[in-house]
Amino acid sequence: MKLGQATIKDIARELNVSSSTVSRALKDYPGISDETKRKVKELAEKLNYRPNAVALSLRKSKSFTIGVIIPEVVHFFFSTVISGIEEVAYANGYNVILCQTNEKLQRELSSIDTMLANQIDGLLVSYSKETEEFSHFSKLMAQNFPIVFFDRVPEIENTVNVTVNDYQGAYDATKHLISQGYTSIAHLAGPKNLTISKKRMDGYQAALRDHGLEINPDWILPCPMGTQEESMKITEQLFEEGGDFPNGFFASNDIAAAGAMMALKKLGYKVPKQVGVVGFSNWQFCSMIDPPLSTVAQPGFKMGEKATQLLLEMIDNKDRSYDATKTLVLETELLIRKSSVK
Amino acid sequence: MKLGQATIKDIARELNVSSSTVSRALKDYPGISDETKRKVKELAEKLNYRPNAVALSLRKSKSFTIGVIIPEVVHFFFSTVISGIEEVAYANGYNVILCQTNEKLQRELSSIDTMLANQIDGLLVSYSKETEEFSHFSKLMAQNFPIVFFDRVPEIENTVNVTVNDYQGAYDATKHLISQGYTSIAHLAGPKNLTISKKRMDGYQAALRDHGLEINPDWILPCPMGTQEESMKITEQLFEEGGDFPNGFFASNDIAAAGAMMALKKLGYKVPKQVGVVGFSNWQFCSMIDPPLSTVAQPGFKMGEKATQLLLEMIDNKDRSYDATKTLVLETELLIRKSSVK
DNA sequence: TTGTACGCGTTATCAA
DNA sequence: TTGATAACGCGTACAA
Secondary structure: OOOOOOHHHHHHHHOOOHHHHHHHHOOOOOOOOHHHHHHHHHHHHHOOOOOOEEEEEEEEOOOEEEEEEEOOOHHHHHHHHHHHHHHHHHHHHEOOOOOOOOHHHHHHHHHHHHHHHHOEEHHHHHHHHOOOHHHHHHHHOOOOOOOEEOOOOOOOOOEEEEEEEEEHHHHHHHHHHHHHHOOOEEEOOOOOOOHHHHHHHHHHHHHHHHHHOOOOOEEEEEEEHHHHHHHHHHHHHHOOOOOOOEEOOOOOOEEHHHHHHHHHHHHHHOOOOOEEEEEEEOOOOHHHOOOOEEEEOOHHHHHHHHHHHHHHHHOOOOOOOOOOEEEEEEEOOOOOOHHHOO | OOOOOOOHHHHHHHHHOOOHEEEHHHOOOOOOHHHHHHHHHHHHHHHHHOHHHHHHHHHHOOOEEEEEEEOOOOHHHHHHHHHHHHHHHHHOOOOEEEEOOOOOOHHHHHHHHHHHHOOOOOEOOOOOOOOOOOHHHHHHOOOOOEEEEEOOOOOOOEEEEEEEEHHHHHHHHHHHHHOOOOOOOEEEEEEOOHHHHHHHHHHHHHHHHHOOOOOOOHHHEEEOOOOHHHHHHHHHHHHHHOOOOHHHHHHHOOOHHHHHHHHHHHOOOOOOOEEEEEEEOOOOOHOOOOOOOOOEEEHHHHHHHHHHHHHHHHHHHOOOOOOOEEEEEEEEEEEOOOHHHH
């Protein structure tokens, strides 16, 4: 720590008053003479005094710090969410301490441990792909510790969540492909244990059913990694197998969609003329690639803001209780670009 | 804070020993009977005891927390750096508290204030575009407070920095365009007060000079915002003006390069046949757009790692001193894709 | 082998 | 109007 950091005691000593007087003077408490106040504040200014937030945390059992658990920072959607979190936290005088799990459960567990040791006032969580069991969260909730889940929401009881309407987003995207005349639509699906993957899958299937199209299990293609390479390979394999080909792709994320488009190009298929493609998330590159990728935009920044607002409310509300699942669902927006318009 | 959080005192009371005994037992200090150790550890486990890091910070005047000041999280390069920072910090038992300035000086100043109040052990900084004066940093350095600057490095004395070789990267990119037969090369330049912008400009100009090409001031195009829209507009304007046109673009960032490419497409010019384009940073989308964008890759993750390693060394080294500027320069890599190959 | 006492920086309480 | 004291949770020098 810096040597030069002045404390209340330093001011008190120099002014020959007690530290309580200094403390009160600095906070404009009643019952301190204007003269003393003036002197104290002057010296504080001169010594560049800053209250020690660590001591305050200890004293008040409150750290004004919230923890954020996120799979990875280098991910357009998540970094957008972080940005929203940061804004609201900052505006309310809270610090944000960040841990990325890299999709590892072990990392999630130990991150939570250190954060708790640091007396965070609450936790914002989007859990890892490896997380299939949630007792490390429910234990905390049983102690009334404030947690808000965002995007990736666990299937346990009485949680507070913020998600987007993944079902509707997927439904809209698939319906759009159908309305454009694509009749046989494949789905590049996300990791199975994530609720968002299930919801997107459900929306996709519901749209097919509602429009009298049958669901072909061979065209449900799991892309657990969600990388470009993976979906390229999967798409190529699909076409190599022979038999019927899909003429539309709805991907549960943009990267997979881009990978499919690249594979299609390589295979000599024209997008959107022969095959239509829609992604999910609206990464920045969507409008830059050729053809520009239609996609379902998720309000990441807003999600970060809302989740943080909810968390801060829970923190302020000492008599909070987890008595029911409360989920705030943000609507998606289908952005139609060229990749899906015949 | 959670009510259920057990302290050393709780353990001591329950076991009828003093809290110092508990403290020592937990840390396997010599001179504690095995019996006592066992009992203490058992109960600690049972009560789910976690040392209170806040109390430790206060006691030791060390928080095991480092602060990170960054312009924005939603930026491929910076999020990559954060990821590197997080990894090294985590591996060494440090927490990362994050503030984004949104390119605002005011935000930078107040973020530093709160971080200092929270007793961070050191600071990693990439300053805002508005920052043109660095006394808020030099004051801290005068108190021997550990700071490492990364990417955006201030022009003040005796700093510790990690950058990439922006000059060489720009030189390589420009040289490559020349070697591909592009003879009149424009530069989409970054904000003037950033050293990285200057270095990239210098590299660009040096390459031109070294190959006997003249520098045309009309073709140095400032893109202070660095957005796609901005560079599209600038590129279109350039071609509307009439007169000679450049047949090559070296942009100081990928987004600007992508904007230029889109403008060129719109104007009916073929990339790379008629015009070559090279960007800077290697955003994810570079390989996805059409044609794929050649670019200068920056080792962002490595930069985060190295900067954090340096910072932790400074923190450990109590008798540190800022007696000279130390800059670690990481090399860039020119990635040649289709956008610049005739 | 264990306990006592103090201090890290701050503030709330009680007393003067 | 101000001061003395205790407490937040922990570690440690000193005493026993």
